[in-house]
Amino acid sequence: xxxxxxxxxxxxxxxxxxxxxxxxxxxxxxxxxxxxxxxxxxxxxxxxxxxxxxxxxxxxxxxxxxxxxxxxxxxxxxxxx
Amino acid sequence: xxxxxxxxxxxxxxxxxxxxxxxxxxxxxxxxxxxxxxxxxxxxxxxxxxxxxxxxxxxxxxxxxxxxxxxxxxxxxxxxxxxxxxxxxxxxxxxxxxxxxxxxxxxxxxxxxxxxxxxxxxxxxxxxxxxxxxxxxxxxxxxxxxxxxxxxxxxxxxxxxxxxxxxxxxxxxxxxxxxxxxxxxxxxxxxxxxxxxxxxxxxxxxxxxxxxxxxxxxxxxxxxxxxxxxxxxxxxxxxxxxxxxxxxxxxxxxxxxxxxxxxxxxxxxxxxxxxxxxxxxxxxxxxxxxxxxxxxxxxxxxxxxxxxxxxxxxxxxxxxxxxxxxxxxxxxxxxx
Numbered sequence: 054x055x056x057x058x059x060x061x062x063x064x065x066x067x068x069x070x071x072x073x074x075x076x077x078x079x080x081x082x083x084x085x086x087x088x089x090x091x092x093x094x095x096x097x098x099x100x101x102x103x104x105x106x107x108x109x110x111x112x113x114x115x116x117x118x119x120x121x122x123x124x125x126x127x128x129x130x131x132x133x134x
Numbered sequence: 135x136x137x138x139x140x141x142x143x144x145x146x147x148x149x150x151x152x153x154x155x156x157x158x159x160x161x162x163x164x165x166x167x168x169x170x171x172x173x174x175x176x177x178x179x180x181x182x183x184x185x186x187x188x189x190x191x192x193x194x195x196x197x198x199x200x201x202x203x204x205x206x207x208x209x210x211x212x213x214x215x216x217x218x219x220x221x222x223x224x225x226x227x228x229x230x231x232x233x234x235x236x237x238x239x240x241x242x243x244x245x246x247x248x249x250x251x252x253x254x255x256x257x258x259x260x261x262x263x264x265x266x267x268x269x270x271x272x273x274x275x276x277x278x279x280x281x282x283x284x285x286x287x288x289x290x291x292x293x294x295x296x297x298x299x300x301x302x303x304x305x306x307x308x309x310x311x312x313x314x315x316x317x318x319x320x321x322x323x324x325x326x327x328x329x330x331x332x333x334x335x336x337x338x339x340x341x342x343x344x345x346x347x348x349x350x351x352x353x354x355x356x357x358x359x360x361x362x363x364x365x366x367x368x369x370x371x372x373x374x375x376x377x378x379x380x381x382x383x384x385x386x387x388x389x390x391x392x393x394x395x396x397x398x399x400x401x402x403x404x405x406x407x408x409x410x411x412x413x414x415x416x417x418x419x420x421x422x423x424x425x426x427x428x429x430x431x432x433x434x435x436x437x438x439x440x441x442x443x444x445x446x447x448x449x450x451x452x453x454x455x456x457x458x459x460x461x462x463x464x465x466x467x468x469x470x
Contacts, residue, residue, distance in 0.1 A: 070264060071205070071208065071264075072208065072209070074205060074263055074264060074265055074268075075205035075206065075208045075209050076209070077263070077265075078201070078202045078205040078206055079205075079206060079209060079211060081161060081165065081202070082202070082206060082211075084160075084161055084162075084163065085159060085160035085161055086160075088160050088161070088162065089160055118228075119228075121226065121227035121228045122162045122226055122227065122228040123226070124222065124225070124226065125225055125226065125367040125368040125369075126368060
């Protein structure tokens with residue numbers, strides 16, 4: 054099956070199986086983009102609080118999720134700096 | 135090797151490779167497609183069958199990316215796949231398996247299944263979402279044909295038994311393992327035989343002097359090197375002063391076939407030195423490496439604590455196993 058055929062099927066909703074699978078691709082893409090945006094935010098000097106505000110979650114939640122996952126070379130600004 | 139240790143060894147190798155693959159696309163959760171990518175570089179029968187059907191690492195990565203962008207396009211999302219970068223697994227943390235990938239491991243270890251890579255691949259090909267089958271088709275392979283080969287090429291355990299990492303019976307401080315490297319033998323050779331490139335794959339060496347300091351009795355030469363004092367994540371690694379200088383000796387060198395390195399501590403003459411003996415063998419779509427790793431007791435040092443040594447034997451075995459798997463993954467990472 055060609056990629057373009059799969060795309061067409063997902064688009065016209067005639068193959069919900071392919072469409073549902075496409076949603077999992079979208080979730081993975083969102084995860085990738087979220088990690089990269091968090092790293093970009095920290096590199097740009099944003100605090101965990103500012104990142105949390107933009108994501109609509111608590112500072113604790115975003116810190117817990119990303120503190121260890123981000124590129125360790127990024128220098129994190131101190132909380133009360 | 136028991137089912138339990140074989141299955142632990144399999145899941146360790148597959149988890150490492152799959153999470154490395156997830157890390158290079160900016161993910162910290164490894165899903166079924168990363169498990170497929172890990173299996174394409176598996177050293178045993180599961181990997182050989184996949185590669186024979188055209189599912190090399192490169193082809194499978196392209197197939198996964200094509201599937202994802204096709205699926206996103208189907209939803210009207212056209213950002214495309216984000217660029218994939220280098221593997222950052224060893225520098226970062228917080229990795230997990232997705233629930234559905236975890237269930238594949240559970241099924242591969244269920245009663246009646248061997249828990250080896252073939253069992254994992256068999257479960258993966260039958261995963262219910264259809265993603266894996268779609269990737270298989272994307273690269274022009276056929277799921278039924280792969281499944282047929284997995285069943286028909288006989289019981290794997292006896293074929294792959296020799297490849298399991300285990301200490302040599304002569305010493306508790308030695309062990310051997312095998313790995314598959316997805317690169318031509320000439321490229322693997324130029325990495326492993328070049329003293330300046332050792333820091334790329336041997337995690338305990340940070341840098342090597344450009345020119346040799348002299349020749350050893352056996353052959354080659356020796357180079358001054360510095361031990362690693364920083365972990366991959368950037369934090370400090372405490373190393374005693376006597377263990378910061380390393381002398382790198384080339385003990386044997388047969389172009390594209392075998393290289394033997396010795397790592398000694400010139401400032402700690404009573405400390406054991408390490409010998410890493412690597413043989414290369416060309417294989418379809420890559421190179422098979424065999425690593426024999428040993429801590430060699432310093433010649434003039436009397437062997438004390440015979441009983442303690444016996445008691446610690448299982449601990450040594452784990453340490454050697456960890457060091458062997460770090461060497462294989464370090465070499466593999468250079469080519470991925």
